[in-house]
Amino acid sequence: MSQVNISTLTGFGQLSDLPCLKLQYGNASAVVSLYGGQVLSYQPTPGQELLWLSDNAQWHNGAAIRGGVPVCWPWFGPASAKINPEQQPLPNHGLVRNRLWQIRHSESSAVSTSVNLSIVVNDLPESLWPADAKAHPVNLALSLILSANQLTMQLSCDTPLYQQAALHSYFRIQNLQQTTVTGLSQNYFDKVSNAEHDSPDDKACFSAETDRIYFKTGSQLHLADDKQQLTINQQGHDASVIWNPWQQKSRELPDMADHGFTEFVCVESARLGLAQPQNLYLIQTLIPH
Numbered sequence: 001m002s003q004v005n006i007s008t009l010t011g012f013g014q015l016s017d018l019p020c021l022k023l024q025y026g027n028a029s030a031v032v033s034l035y036g037g038q039v040l041s042y043q044p045t046p047g048q049e050l051l052w053l054s055d056n057a058q059w060h061n062g063a064a065i066r067g068g069v070p071v072c073w074p075w076f077g078p079a080s081a082k083i084n085p086e087q088q089p090l091p092n093h094g095l096v097r098n099r100l101w102q103i104r105h106s107e108s109s110a111v112s113t114s115v116n117l118s119i120v121v122n123d124l125p126e127s128l129w130p131a132d133a134k135a136h137p138v139n140l141a142l143s144l145i146l147s148a149n150q151l152t153m154q155l156s157c158d159t160p161l162y163q164q165a166a167l168h169s170y171f172r173i174q175n176l177q178q179t180t181v182t183g184l185s186q187n188y189f190d191k192v193s194n195a196e197h198d199s200p201d202d203k204a205c206f207s208a209e210t211d212r213i214y215f216k217t218g219s220q221l222h223l224a225d226d227k228q229q230l231t232i233n234q235q236g237h238d239a240s241v242i243w244n245p246w247q248q249k250s251r252e253l254p255d256m257a258d259h260g261f262t263e264f265v266c267v268e269s270a271r272l273g274l275a276q277p278q279n280l281y282l283i284q285t286l287i288p289h
């Protein structure tokens with residue numbers, strides 16, 4: 001084993017001054033930003049980057065970093081009417097993408113290198129609390145476990161709330177036309193056409209803007225193109241979201257190059273149900289082949 005350790009970085013790529021941690025386990029490494037609690041890099045071997053980070057990503061002035069694995073919490077996308085009955089101006093994907101997280105614990109062992117981050121949030125909308133609960137600051141935790149063959153991300157909240165969450169992973173791909181995601185369910189909500197669809201199989205391909213919520217997906221998805229394969233294990237989810245903005249949206253996003261959409265697809269493990277207040281325990285594990 002060449003190296004098992006955790007080090008601090010100030011800045012990553014073009015994101016100058018960004019406070020980050022780098023985890024190393026043998027040949028494998030991962031980088032997580034304390035801003036957003038966002039994994040930015042996962043390399044199972046040196047130079048083999050699995051995650052996509054926009055060349056135009058920003059983090060100053062409250063921006064959410066475009067790429068890596070953003071943490072969406074306690075809502076996903078625009079806050080729904082249940083979460084935001086008074087239609088307050090609330091940010092997309094919740095409150096923690098542009099806040100600083102704290103390091104709680106880190107550990108290197110014979111089998112893995114791990115770090116636990118957390119953030120305390122004390123400005124949750126009232127609508128998230130069960131009727132009989134008294135509002136108090138809430139702790140959201142993210143654990144990263146890097147081993148020789150995989151990276152696991154565990155997002156948890158011990159407070160029962162009407163809460164949604166997603167691990168919004170941006171995966172670097174070589175060839176969008178050859179890219180498939182399999183293991184999906186056969187029923188999805190298409191955010192582009194704003195309608196539910198049935199799919200003839202469990203697969204998504206990419207030939208236009210794609211923004212789909214697949215309901216009740218299983219515990220294992222596969223992402224493949226002609227050069228690479230990745231297994232994505234998930235737990236604690238009730239949906240998986242597949243996103244590629246395609247050309248027009250890519251041009252419209254200030255933090256994405258015009259051709260940015262050709263370089264990634266998002267495969268997101270999400271917990272979207274709001275039927276009852278619940279704790280959160282959402283896991284995504286990346287296993288390259």
Ligand SMILES: O=P(O)(O)OC[C@H]1O[C@H](O)[C@H](O)[C@@H](O)[C@@H]1O
Nearest residue numbers: 077092093191211241242243266
């Ligand atoms: O631009 P953002 O707030 O980061 O959201 C990026 C995308 O996230 C998810 O994949 C949603 O399903 C998309 O509708 C959204 O456009």
